[in-house]
Amino acid sequence: MKASRPTIADVARAAGVSKGLVSFALNDRPGVSPESRARILAVADELGWSPSVRARSLSSNVSFAVGLVIARDPEIIADDSFFPSFISGVEQVLAPRGQSLVLSVVGDEHLEEATYRRLAAERRVDGVILTDLRSADSRVPLLREIGLRAISLGRTDVDASAIPAVTLDDAPAIHDAVRHLVGLGHTRIAHVAGPDRLLHAARRKASFLHAIASSNLATPTVIETDFSAADGARATAELLDRAKRPTAIVYANDAMAIAGLGVARRAGLDVPRDLSIVGFDDSAIGRYIEPALTTVATDARGWGFTAADALLRLVEGEEVADIELPPAQLVVRASTATAPSEPTADRRHR
Amino acid sequence: MKASRPTIADVARAAGVSKGLVSFALNDRPGVSPESRARILAVADELGWSPSVRARSLSSNVSFAVGLVIARDPEIIADDSFFPSFISGVEQVLAPRGQSLVLSVVGDEHLEEATYRRLAAERRVDGVILTDLRSADSRVPLLREIGLRAISLGRTDVDASAIPAVTLDDAPAIHDAVRHLVGLGHTRIAHVAGPDRLLHAARRKASFLHAIASSNLATPTVIETDFSAADGARATAELLDRAKRPTAIVYANDAMAIAGLGVARRAGLDVPRDLSIVGFDDSAIGRYIEPALTTVATDARGWGFTAADALLRLVEGEEVADIELPPAQLVVRASTATAPSEPTADRRHR
DNA sequence: GCTTGTCTCTAAACCGGTTTAGTCTTCGAG
DNA sequence: CTCGAAGACTAAACCGGTTTAGAGACAAGC
Structure with missing residues (x-):
């Protein structure tokens, strides 16, 4: 009893x-x-x-848990469909192996270091998955210092060999998007980018610029944002206000593209007749808005799955090499169309 | 050394x-x-x-962590802006108190029980937050059986005293929404509801029906969905296909409302001239689409904050009473307008 | 002076596992 | 027949904290 x-x-x-x-x-x-x-x-x-994991952890010096620290404003996470899918991919690996996911959402990057330190000091987790890599990311030396194993989403520019990366190449899809637009006759294509300090945002921007250059178009306008729908709207308004406004805009995520679509419409433009729009993420909503969003699909779920699997192997002492996932894919839908003939360029504003 | x-x-x-x-x-x-x-x-x-949490947990029989099990298809979570905000509210309480959040995303409800059992058996967490309560929710007896403390979002209908609830009343905002539409001359108002087995979805539906009844309108059409944008689109198409199509639709979340807007547009309708649309969640994207979405704002972050705080108090042995948060608020924007005069009802379809 | 009580502190048990050192059998090789 | 090695198993240490029983010192009360 x-x-x-x-x-x-x-x-x-x-x-x-x-x-x-x-x-x-x-x-x-x-x-x-x-x-x-x-x-x-x-x-x-x-x-x-x-x-009892408790007892087992204590004696074997293993936590049976991995950490994920997300340093973004919650509103921006909410706008973004990446994390939920990503996390579900992670879970798919963890659950059957008896591992848990310790999630931290820290809002701003200043609390981030403290969070990693706490995770390490308390020995809460055996490793972490690094997302939203930044240029010269301070987390790379930090993790080394506190001795926390990690897998990064995308390769770090600090010390590429320090942390195994699971990479997913955006470039081909972005090139395809630009080629697609150029093929439709667009010559003024702008980019609403993510924060420049985020490597993946910077990389998407670079791919975009490279694609534009190899199409022999003039240097395009690029506006940096924080990835939020609000900032996407602001950037779009700014682009449409220009004397020579772009006839196509490539956004760094779907949330901004959808917000941008709203702004364009309010400015009296018809999408895609007057303005073509390309998103990034292939979120569910993008499929149902009118016009359906041309976008770039990345396998967030698979990314989570692969990263979690690699991390567990790493934690178990295995050598883990960088892993390259299949590249992102352009999905052409209805938000992109033939470029307007020049005169149209003045139908803007109110 | x-x-x-x-x-x-x-x-x-x-x-x-x-x-x-x-x-x-x-x-x-x-x-x-x-x-x-x-x-x-x-x-x-x-x-x-x-x-070392490990050692401390073992000797003091406390985990210093709380669990959150989300049993939804990841795509539906991605469409929904509730969880990210909610989780960030939870973190805001946990982090300063040295607690961690163990998150499980289980995709379907069959794995749910096993997940709770594992959390309890392994003693991973000291308590859990119950979301998406269902009618006759099997988790209520389950948690009692496995001895896991919990706080529920919304009151359970199984044994209201078993689990302290943090409630947030939707009803006033939904009544306001219906009154708002009735004031604009709408008489055929439909509802695209969430899954009927989810208590909060059922409650929103009941509030809607009650509001309609107290406005002396005929029994309205209600279509049940799984909360996904895809299902919202399907439901909208179904509604617009009816002989006497509604002139206004109240959706159970913003994702479906936005998808519905796209469907309406594709059917050749102008929103809000031919069809008024009301969402639910006040997601960021809804603010920027055109027309800006009339919706219902609930404080997801505050909900997370309050629930986490209550759970920690409960875990520490305090008696916790039910807590009522300020009710949701209707936010009127541009997707609702005067009802079309009768003839308009035939402009539908292609 | 002796008891009682309070304060500060130590030693040791305990939480529930893992791991190491070592004992006892058994069996095959020489 | 003896020795060595392998296999099965036990006892005890260990992980890093918390908690309990109790020891010693000292002051107050009778």
């Missing part, structure tokens, strides 16, 4: 063996006779024994 | 006292002279000591 759950000692007593042997048997380690092993497992099962 | 971090024993040795006394001093417990306490704290600080 024990109130609390059975411990390994209870199992040992019931099976008539020592604690140590039970531990061996339960962990599939050699040195246990087949009969004893079977009996121990049977008894453990009968008693409804299950291991 | 110790490689690993200092333990309480190191501090004790350095301060010339016993382990036990160090523990007392660090936990602000009586029975330590002021001088000893000061010295111990100074030494601990100097050595850079920080507690």
Whole structure:
């Protein structure tokens, strides 16, 4: 009539063996006779024994959990469909392996370092997944200092060998997007980019600029944003206000593209007749708005899956090499069309 | 030159006292002279000591973590802006108190029970926050069975006293929305509801029906969905296909409202001239689309904050009573307007 | 002077596992 | 027949904290 759950000692007593042997048997380690092993497992099962992570963590110096620290304004996370999909991919790996995900959302980057330090000091997690890499990211030396293993989404520019990366190449899709627009006759194509300090945002921007250059177009306008719908709207308004406004805009995420579409419409423009719009993310909403959003699909779920799997392998001591996922794909829908003939350029404003 | 971090024993040795006394001093417990306490704290600080949650958890039988299990398809979470805001509110309470959030995204409800059981069996968390309550929710008896403390978002219909609830009343805002539409001359107002088995979705539907009834309108059409943008689009198409199509639609979330707007547009309708649309969530994107979405704002962040705070108090043994948050608020923007005069009802379809 | 009580502190048990050192059998090789 | 090695198993240490029982010092009360 024990109130609390059975411990390994209870199992040992019931099976008539020592604690140590039970531990061996339960962990599939050699040195246990087949009969004893079977009996121990049977008894453990009968008693409804299950291991206490607490005890196991303490003695084996392993947390059986991985961390994910997201340093973004919650509103921006909400606008972005990346994280939910990403996290579900991570879970898909963790759950069957008995691991947990410790999530921290820290709002601003100043609390970030403290959060990683706490995770490491308290030994809450065995490793972390690094997202939203920044240029000269201070987390790379920080993680080394506090001895926390990590996998990064995209390669860091600090010390590429320090942290294994799972990469997903945006460039081909962005080139395709620009080529697609150029093919439709667009020559003034602008880019509403993410924060320049975020490597992936910078990389998308660079890919964009490169694609424009290789199409022999003039240097385009690029406006930097914080990835929020609000900032996407502001950037769009700014672009449309220009004397020679762009006839196409490539956004760094769907939320901004959708907000931009709203702004364009309010400015009296028809999308895609007067303005073509390309998003990035392939969010569900983009498929249903009118016009349906031409966008770039990245496999966020697969990214989470792969990163989590790599991290667990890393934590278990395996050497993990960088992993390259299939590149992002351009999805052409209805928000892009033939460029307007020149005169149209003045139908703007009110 | 110790490689690993200092333990309480190191501090004790350095301060010339016993382990036990160090523990007392660090936990602000009586029975330590002021001088000893000061010295111990100074030494601990100097050595850079920080507690190991692992050890602390094992000996004190407390996990210092709370769980959140989300049983939804990841795509639906991505469409929904609730969880990111909610989680950031939760973090705001947890982080300063040294607690962690263990997140599980389980995709479908069948894995849910196993997840809770695992969380409890492994003693990963001290309590959980229950979201997306269902009618006759099996988690209520389950949590009792496995002895996991919990706070629920909204009151359960199983045994209201079993789990303290943090409630946020949608009804006034939904009544306001209906009144607002009725005031604009609408008489055929439909509702695109969430899954009926979700209590909050059912409650929103009930509020809607009640508001319609008290406005003396005929029983309206209600279509049930799974909350996804895709299903919102389907429901909208179905509504617009009816002989007597509604002139206004109240959606159970913004994602569906936005998808519905796209469908309406594709059907050749102008929003809000031919069809008024009301969302629910006050997502950022809704503010920027054209027309800007009339919607209902709920304080997801505050909900997370309050629920997490209540849960921690509960875990510490305090009696926690139900907490009622300020009700949701209708936000009128541009997607609602005067009802079209009757003939308009036939401009639909292609 | 002796008891009682309070304060400060130590030693040791404890939480529930893992791991190491070492004992006891058994069996094959020489 | 003896020795060595392998296999099965036990006892005990250990992880890093918390908590309890109790020791010693000292002051107050009778």
